[in-house]
Amino acid sequence: MWPFATLAQAQAWERAYRSSGAQPWHLDPEQTALSFTRGYLGFKEIDRVSSRKVSGRQARIGVAHTGPESGTAAVIHLVRYGSGPDAPWEVVGTDDTTFSLTTPRYGSLVRSPLTTGGRITGVDESIRVEVRQPSSEAPLGTSPCCTPAGGDDQPWKASVEFSGARDPVLTIVASTGGHVSDVERFTVTAVRTR
Known part of the structure; x- marks a missing residue:
């Protein structure tokens, strides 16, 4: 990755x-x-x-x-x-334990728009998803802010559009925060573009 x-x-x-x-x-x-x-x-x-x-x-x-x-x-x-x-x-x-990113599966082939999801435990969570590649400083795409979530081991789901993918492997990162800092927890997975 x-x-x-x-x-x-x-x-x-x-x-x-x-x-x-x-x-x-x-x-x-x-x-x-x-x-x-x-x-x-x-x-x-x-x-x-x-x-x-x-x-x-x-x-x-x-x-x-x-x-x-x-x-x-x-x-x-x-x-x-x-x-x-x-x-x-x-x-x-x-x-991952209390915050996971299970969709798309690790190593799967993806294209935009991308449906992401997983499970989370927490109170009043706000999930943001980004698609990144090593050859670019800026994200290739960011989900609209933010997907509300919370509870005990509850599912979450968000869609993100991205463009400009040149690298064969992309990183999808989901983060949540806002209680004590902007990013309090995050989870990542790697996917392929070809």
């Missing part, structure tokens, strides 16, 4: 790292998770690691915003991309 679109890109970074020490943060799952959240998704207020579990070639890193009422916004799932000792960390999704 991010930051490398292909194995060849990850291997090119490995060569650059070995020769010049370029972008060492790719070897740190915590920094990769925060870069994904703050840089790629644009959730600047989420600025700290709240949990860390690394087991072999997989990592699960919780991220949160700083504040007295801050809970974990998401647990980012990462894997080592490649086989060498310098294989970088790659974000592959989120581990």
